[in-house]
Amino acid sequence: MTITEDIKYVGVNDHDIDLFEGQHQVENGMAYNSYVITDDKIAIFDTVDAHFSEEWLANIKNVLDDAKPDYLIIQHMEPDHSASIGIFMENYPDTTIVASAKAFTIMKQFFGCDYAEHQLVVKEKDTLELGKHTLTFVAAPMVHWPEVIMTYDSYAKVFFSADAFGKFGALDVEEDWACEARRYYFGIVGKYGAQVQALLKKAAGLDIQTICPLHGPVLNENLDFYLNLYQTWSAYEPEDKGVLIAYTSVYGNTKKAAELLAQMLVDKGCEKVAITDLARDDIAEAVEDAFRYDRLVLATTTYNGDVFPFMREFIESLTERNYQKRTIGLIENGSWAATAAKVMRQLFEKSKEITFTETTVKIMSALNEESTTQLENLAEELCK
Template sequence: MRITNDIRYIGVNDHKVDLFEGQYKVKNGISYNSYVILDEKTAVMDTVDANFGQAWLNNLKEVMGDRTPDYLVIHHMEPDHSANIANFMELYPDTTVVSSAKAFAMMKQFFGTDFADHQMVIKEGSTLELGEHTLHFVAAPMVHWPEVMVSYDSKDKVLFSADGFGKFGALDVDEEWADEARRYFIGIVGKYGAPVQTLLKKAATLDIRMICPLHGPVLSENLGYYLNLYDTWSSYRPELEGIVIAYASVYGNTKKAASCLAEELSNRGADVKLYDLARCDMSEAVADAFRYSKLVLGSLTYNGEIFPPVRNFIHELTERNYQNRTVAFIENGTWAPTATRIMKKMLEDSKNLTLLDAGIHIKSAMNETNMEELDALADELTK
């Protein structure tokens, strides 16, 4: 695939993977992206997952022809991008490996060698001259590992963004960018909003015409749309006014309350998303909780605690710095309801949350008082 006159795509699509990073469902697979810059000297930008080494090397040979690479640039040492460094160096032993000092330390851990005789250690402000193309390196620690660098090609005005601006989904699948990019960002990078904000400030000083990430499509049009979404996600601001109701239920009574609330909110014109946390894709529920401005958590009291799927969901939120939202609660308990108190306690260290006093307090099954509470909560959430 031709990216520009001198930049070619040599990545691969993975439709065999069922769980990315062992936890995220990827029904449309994922891509592992790698690029080649063809100039007086040639630079290969990252490798791919271990399962696709030969396919990647074949792609590389097809693009390179009789030439041999001068540089292998490693932006990120996570194995889905670095697994074929040793295989590459066995095939092209005279290549110079270009990466950060922290990346070379990780390289030795992964491969038992850091290719000391073929190293070029780069840092913030380093450059690599290829001929007409010059790569300018920008440190991006904790986006989302500490060794990460991104690079900017000043000729074609391309940002090689490592995991930044990536998404789930293979490149041979046509789907909207935002939903799978949001799920990818919140799940994988979401904890590191502050480092992403730092990187965005650095990127704002560059004339970027194209973004080449390590997952997902090359972005070449309407870049402001993608940059604005990244700014929103990394600053933990809601994208949309709306309400996520996330609950779990054993005998259906908590589910009934959540469903009735969703109906009442919809009748009032609210944008509502309803998730059964015991059955849904947790990463989708988490992503929507960050997408929308308000959240209702519903749980029964279980072993003096809250129901495990709800506890896990709240942990997923707080681990990713959930903040700047309004939260309400539905609780159920037959003899000693404690769910609301426990859910509030789990959120007590989260920044700038408005925890509503209005809520639904069920004892076993919904009654007339609960319907009045539901009506009042719907009013409070939509006023």
């Protein structure tokens, strides 16, 4: 793939992976992106997962032929981007490795070697001249690891953005960018909204025409769309008006209540209604939708004086990612001592700008006339 006349793509697609980072389902695989700038000096941007080292080296050879790289720029030390450093240095032993000081520390932790004789340590606003291309380094700590440094090429107006602006999915699969980028963002980067906001302020001062992330496609059209989504996501603002109903159900009664509420909301003209079974559906997609919409309904049973485990896991997945600025409705089910609503409220105690609906639906074992009326009231309140 050609990015510009001097910048080529040399990454790989992984269709063998089932869980990214050991937890996120990736039915369409993953891309591990790597790039080459050829100029008076040659720079390689990042490596790939160890399982694809040979394919990656062949891609580099195809671009460079017999030329030798001068620099290997390591922007991010997660092994899906750094695990091929060793084999690269075996093939190109005279290369200088460019990275942040923290990256070299983590490099030694992972691989037992930091290539001390080949180091070029860079920090915020340092530059590297390749010829026509001048690279300026942009520190991006905790987007989403502490060592991350991104790179701006002022000649080509290309921003090499490490894991920012990435998405799930291999590059040889056609799919909607926003859906998988949103799931990727909130699953992996979502906790670090303040750090992403700081990065966006830096990016706003750069003339960027192309974004080259370490996952997902190269972005070179309608960049405002992607930047605006990142602005919305990192500020924890709702992206769309709508309601996610997330439920767990043991004998089907809480499920019936969740489905009935969903129908009530549709009948009342709610903009968008999504529903998810937390025991069976992909929890990462549920997290994605919870951040996407401005309203959330949690429906669960009392379980051992607490809430059903999948519900607790879901709420903790939200709160650890700084879930905020949302309206939440609660539905609890209990056959003798219903405590689920109280526990769920407590789980959000440290969350900012959470508004609970006035109506809390209380089901005793199964829906009856009283709890069905409460559902109607909750639907009416959510649709105001």
